[in-house]
Amino acid sequence: MVPEPISPSTKSAAEVALYRGLKLLDAGWSVALHSLNLPEHSWKRVSEVDFVVIGPRGVYALEVKGGHIGCTNGVWTHRDRFGAERRRRESPFAQANDAMFVLQRRLEDIVGHQTMRHVPIGYAVVAPDCNLSSQVSVEWDEEMLIDRRQLDRPDGLQRGLGRLAAYWRAKPGARDRTLDESLINTIVQALRPTFDTVPTLRQIASAAEADLVALTTNQYRTLDAYARNPRTLVEGGAGTGKTMLAAELCRRAAAAGLRVLFTCRSQVVAGFVRHQAGMQAVQVAAIANLPETGAKLVDVIVVDEAQDIVNFTDLSRLEKLLVGGLADGSWHLFLDSNNQRGLVGSCDDEALSYLRSLRPTELVLRDNCRNTRQIVAATRRATGADTGVSSAGDGPQVTVVVDPDPTRQVAAVVAELDRLDENGIPATDITLLSPLPLQDSLFSRLPARWRSRIDVLDLSNLRRPSRGRVAFARVGDFKGLESRFVLLGDVDRAVPERTRSLYVGMTRARVGLWIVIGEQPGGSEIDL
Incomplete structure (x- = not known):
């Protein structure tokens, strides 16, 4: 079951009930995906499949309709357990049909047309609260419906899915391949990142x-x-x-x-x-x-x-x-x-x-997933730490200012803050980091126009930063957190934890990283 467990935000009692039923299946099916978003539709901007079940016998989209279902003069009515009613001209079978073809196209694009060419793909409507099988229509065959009459049986869901698979595998087009574990895993991996x-x-x-x-x-x-x-x-x-x-x-x-x-x-x-x-x-x-x-x-x-x-x-x-x-x-x-x-x-x-x-x-x-390639590369050079492979893309180059003069260090910080401000970066996207308390850090010497805008990190301003305010935190207090832009200072004064302070401070930045120090920490051992 993916996700496991079902999301607590799921409002449909029918979907929750089907989720539990699918989870109890003991044979014949490998994976069930709940609430799969599809980025295209025949006439809507996006669409969603309530469930996709995958196993050796194929890939099947399930459209779930709980509550009362009716159809009068081509208009379908759906009424939930609270009495809320919706009307639409598109039948649930048409919805499931569209979802099936979008699913097929997406899998062919991702997995490959030749790989998917003979994979059985089909759909069904699941109506756990209604007996629809007594209704006959040219729009659907009985194998495409799993309703309350079937689900009331102890093995009703298992039998219904088996009948569904046999129906679609017998369709013209030679889509009757039996999926092995490798292909099932490939299909699941192609689908899962789009919704979970x-x-x-x-x-x-x-x-x-x-x-x-x-x-x-x-x-x-x-x-x-x-x-x-x-x-x-x-x-x-x-x-x-x-x-x-x-x-x-x-x-x-x-x-x-x-x-x-x-x-x-x-x-x-x-x-x-x-x-x-x-x-x-x-x-x-x-x-x-x-x-x-x-x-x-x-x-x-x-x-x-x-x-x-x-x-x-x-x-x-x-x-x-x-x-x-x-x-x-x-x-x-x-x-x-x-x-x-x-x-x-x-x-x-x-x-x-x-x-x-x-x-x-x-x-x-x-x-x-946090740091740009530039930040990852700079951290590796400076600390020797393996921070993984960046999947966050490219960003601006990391800027390092090395100057032993404290006055020029402060001037460099002011110039960078002014540059970010002039480029429209909100102050709340900027965090000043130091291994030292604010009063002992170089940021305490900023001119009043910037010093007055600094908020020392606490839970309140972390969750709801004040407009126009810049956050300050000690490096150790900012572990586990992040900021779009980080200005890191005083690392050369962090004794004896220079390398660790540098590592943690540098990796807090998501987009832009700027460092000012008085000397290279550790001499030639650390290359910024």
Whole structure:
């Protein structure tokens, strides 16, 4: 089932019921996709397929119509369980027919015409609340309908889909190929990225907003692994979407009726995640705020930036809260143990070895979805860290100003802020980062016209930044967060964590990165 579980925002009771029925099928079918968006239609701008079922016997689009269905003088009437009524001249069979042909064309474009040439593709209408099989029409054959009369039987859905497949495979055109596992996987991968999107963690967003992003193959694998494994260790560099995936995993676990805890070291990140869309049913707390209790309070624990809490002191706190404890309970840790450990909190190698002894599934995220190619390349040169392969495209070149004179450093910062302002970049898209507190950083010496516009990062201005204000944060406090444009300073003064501060600070930028330092950190060892 994709997605797994069904989205909690699904309003159709008929679709929810069919989802559950499909999930219980025990043979003959491999994958069911729910709510597949198609970017073309014979006369609408876009269209949607309620379900696509895929198996060795072919690919089939299912149009689901719950509630009352009627047709008078060519006008179809649909009335839901609340009494709301809609009328349309297009029949559900015509809708399903259009969806089938769009699906066929899209698969031929992506997978290849020759590959798809003999693959059976068809459609059916599923009416779980009505008995339509007593109605006869030239518009459909009985094999193209699965209604309540069939679904009331214990194996009704299995038999209905089998009859549907046999019907379409017998049609003229030699579309009777039996799909092997490899071809099924190819078709699923072609379809899935077009619809299974999850909310990102945008910095500039109100609590009600949800920016959607299509997941990469590696990110899909992470969510698929969660559905099959009680414990996972997910390694990924900055920009690979760990916080976004951790939040989505929480949503899915909560939608399945589990008690879920999301935790991390940062109070700001915890507060921000708490207000993301769909997180209302999830307990979110920084690890310092977890209750000191022996009661088993949660079924699943999800930890973001886990390299900050992989030590026996913090793990013992999680142990007390988790049903089954760490050894037998369900936990999922997202971490960057090579490049971000030690900046805040602590990561103990013995504690990490202990977690690995509990046989979690280990996954690695390699697609950098945040940083442009220029930022990825500059970070690799400066720190030696592998930040993955950028999928965010090209952006402006990274600018580095090296000047030992503090006055000229401040002048360079002012010139860059003025340039961004003149080019129409909103101040709320800009973040000033330093390993030092604001009062000790070079940004404290900005002229009043800019100094007065700085907001020190907290949850309130992170979620709802004030118009015309620029954010400031310490590098360690900004882990897990991001900004379109980052001005990074004082890294040469970050002793002894120069390289880690540089790595975290540089990788917070999504589009533009500008660095000012007094000297090359570490001398010739670090090449900016």
